[in-house]
Amino acid sequence: MNWPEKVIFCEVGPRDGLQNEKTLLSVEQKAALIEGAADAGVPIIEVGSFVHPKAVPQMADTDEVAKKIRRLPGVEYRCLVANKKGVERALASGITKVKLTLSASESHARANMKKSIAELLEGFKECTAFAHENGAAVSGAISTAFGCPFEGKIPVAKLVEITEKFMELGITELSMSDTTGMANPRQVYDTASFMREKFPAVRWFLHFHNTRGMALANMVAGLNAGIIRYDASLAGLGGCPFAPGASGNVASEDMLHMLREMGIETGIDLDRMIALARQLQQWVGHCTDSSVLRAGKNSDLISRTEAKKQ
Amino acid sequence: MNWPEKVIFCEVGPRDGLQNEKTLLSVEQKAALIEGAADAGVPIIEVGSFVHPKAVPQMADTDEVAKKIRRLPGVEYRCLVANKKGVERALASGITKVKLTLSASESHARANMKKSIAELLEGFKECTAFAHENGAAVSGAISTAFGCPFEGKIPVAKLVEITEKFMELGITELSMSDTTGMANPRQVYDTASFMREKFPAVRWFLHFHNTRGMALANMVAGLNAGIIRYDASLAGLGGCPFAPGASGNVASEDMLHMLREMGIETGIDLDRMIALARQLQQWVGHCTDSSVLRAGKNSDLISRTEAKKQ
Numbered sequence: 001m002n003w004p005e006k007v008i009f010c011e012v013g014p015r016d017g018l019q020n021e022k023t024l025l026s027v028e029q030k031a032a033l034i035e036g037a038a039d040a041g042v043p044i045i046e047v048g049s050f051v052h053p054k055a056v057p058q059m060a061d062t063d064e065v066a067k068k069i070r071r072l073p074g075v076e077y078r079c080l081v082a083n084k085k086g087v088e089r090a091l092a093s094g095i096t097k098v099k100l101t102l103s104a105s106e107s108h109a110r111a112n113m114k115k116s117i118a119e120l121l122e123g124f125k126e127c128t129a130f131a132h133e134n135g136a137a138v139s140g141a142i143s144t145a146f147g148c149p150f151e152g153k154i155p156v157a158k159l160v161e162i163t164e165k166f167m168e169l170g171i172t173e174l175s176m177s178d179t180t181g182m183a184n185p186r187q188v189y190d191t192a193s194f195m196r197e198k199f200p201a202v203r204w205f206l207h208f209h210n211t212r213g214m215a216l217a218n219m220v221a222g223l224n225a226g227i228i229r230y231d232a233s234l235a236g237l238g239g240c241p242f243a244p245g246a247s248g249n250v251a252s253e254d255m256l257h258m259l260r261e262m263g264i265e266t267g268i269d270l271d272r273m274i275a276l277a278r279q280l281q282q283w284v285g286h287c288t289d290s291s292v293l294r295a296g297k298n299s300d301l302i303s304r305t306e307a308k309k310q
Numbered sequence: 311m312n313w314p315e316k317v318i319f320c321e322v323g324p325r326d327g328l329q330n331e332k333t334l335l336s337v338e339q340k341a342a343l344i345e346g347a348a349d350a351g352v353p354i355i356e357v358g359s360f361v362h363p364k365a366v367p368q369m370a371d372t373d374e375v376a377k378k379i380r381r382l383p384g385v386e387y388r389c390l391v392a393n394k395k396g397v398e399r400a401l402a403s404g405i406t407k408v409k410l411t412l413s414a415s416e417s418h419a420r421a422n423m424k425k426s427i428a429e430l431l432e433g434f435k436e437c438t439a440f441a442h443e444n445g446a447a448v449s450g451a452i453s454t455a456f457g458c459p460f461e462g463k464i465p466v467a468k469l470v471e472i473t474e475k476f477m478e479l480g481i482t483e484l485s486m487s488d489t490t491g492m493a494n495p496r497q498v499y500d501t502a503s504f505m506r507e508k509f510p511a512v513r514w515f516l517h518f519h520n521t522r523g524m525a526l527a528n529m530v531a532g533l534n535a536g537i538i539r540y541d542a543s544l545a546g547l548g549g550c551p552f553a554p555g556a557s558g559n560v561a562s563e564d565m566l567h568m569l570r571e572m573g574i575e576t577g578i579d580l581d582r583m584i585a586l587a588r589q590l591q592q593w594v595g596h597c598t599d600s601s602v603l604r605a606g607k608n609s610d611l612i613s614r615t616e617a618k619k620q
Contacts, residue, residue, distance in 0.1 A: 212568070
């Protein structure tokens with residue numbers, strides 16, 4: 001098997017993790033989370049999203065959060081946007097990297113955005129042009145890239161088509177997102193290998209949810225396909241309104257723990273991330289899908305004396 | 311990446327799953343579990359263990375369970391034993407396949423068995439000779455093969471040494487067990503590839519716990535190293551007394567779901583296994599680490615109408 005020396009990690013907890021939580025975090029808590037991740041060495045952080053506050057009330061204060069955070073040089077602070085208004089808000093808050101998400105499934109696009117894929121792409125044109133004119137970088141994400149809870153399997157031809165549309169807009173950084181945790185390792189390896197070869201100019205991210213327990217298995221497949229950029233969410237927050245009871249994003253601490261055990265460099269302090277994940281779990285006030293928070297790290301060895309006491 | 315066409319699956323829930331449970335299942339419940347797994351198509355089932363009832367009270371009725379179960383032709387019903395007495399009990403209960411477990415870590419051997427590795431191996435001689443004389447097959451397991459909660463990393467040289475000892479006893483079916491969930495995919499790939507090449511006569515099993523969420527990732531690595539035999543436990547029961555709060559064995563239904571999604575044949579009816587896992591979860595009376603029990607299968611698609619109601 002082939003392993004990279006280094007993985008570029010993106011923390012999406014402040015956005016994808018919190019957007020489905022019933023408990024609303026304060027601006028201060030969100031800022032502490034983002035600053036904590038940056039201090040731990042995370043190079044890319046998804047700060048929030050500039051979407052309609054009625055659609056996602058959890059993200060209504062993203063402007064405030066973005067303005068409040070102490071920025072570290074070299075760290076990329078990015079936000080999700082859905083239209084030109086979002087880009088305006090991002091720029092006004094000092095965010096210079098925005099992300100546009102498009103579902104690979106027509107049914108999912110309509111359920112989530114109330115628009116067809118074609119309509120969404122049409123809106124992205126104005127949005128991207130405006131961002132580029134104003135010096136903001138734009139990346140893209142293909143959601144339900146590996147399966148849709150309404151439609152099932154997504155043909156790879158659909159991913160090719162959407163990637164081409166994104167590239168026509170001048171977007172060359174793209175994430176393939178397994179929004180509801182339907183990807184399997186064989187599919188990830190085949191799809192990621194194919195897409196990398198088909199679009200060598202694209203910087204690919206992979207974004208896995210752990211809904212059916214396959215997220216880290218999928219990451220292993222992604223690494224072997226040569227993808228080195230991965231999203232995850234502290235404490236495994238996240239989930240999807242269309243998969244009741246499902247786990248959320250794969251937990252950042254689980255991913256970083258696995259990478260450390262494998263000797264793959266991330267530049268991130270695992271212990272600081274674990275502490276941050278624990279804090280976040282307390283703030284949201286419920287258990288989350290994080291193995292490392294439950295069981296500890298491999299390196300937390302116990303002495304025989306401790307064992308006898310148990 | 312390389313995938314096999316077929317995986318040989320062993321259900322260890324009735325033994326490894328139940329041996330740490332506070333709730334004791336009845337003989338009838340255990341028999342229903344074992345018969346249910348066989349009816350679902352599981353080719354190998356670990357029925358229980360013949361060890362001292364004071365050491366593992368959960369397994370005290372293994373004799374009764376083994377006698378009670380309706381046997382399907384072609385299914386292997388195997389039990390754990392630790393000494394000659396265990397083999398005698400196995401034979402008296404109609405069990406003709408026994409498994410001997412040896413820890414790769416001296417500290418873990420002493421904590422679990424109150425004996426050194428050398429002393430245990432000495433005992434295995436009598437045990438194996440007696441089993442072979444009486445027509446019982448013997449397999450072996452190397453526990454803490456990928457790491458020990460007391461000692462940390464286990465050198466591969468130790469696995470080689472133990473494998474040689476097992477082979478001297480005429481045992482050529484061996485499992486490498488990640489008893490407390492410390493294995494990582496790179497290590498599994500390297501170790502499994504090396505051991506397969508070093509001991510081509512051995513039929514290898516891999517046995518993963520999902521303590522740090524890496525079990526299915528490790529399976530992907532094992533599959534790529536050419537190992538096709540895997541243990542798992544219905545509902546993800548199991549765990550280890552030395553890893554408080556830790557998850558147990560990887561859930562059978564999660565493993566079988568992943569394999570089905572990957573197009574790898576097991577000959578097992580996933581839906582029957584899911585129903586059995588749900589039943590087992592009710593019997594033990596607590597939540598367990600099973601993603602598929604929480605979130606359902608990939609193929610459980612929802613209609614847009616259902617989604618709107620949520």
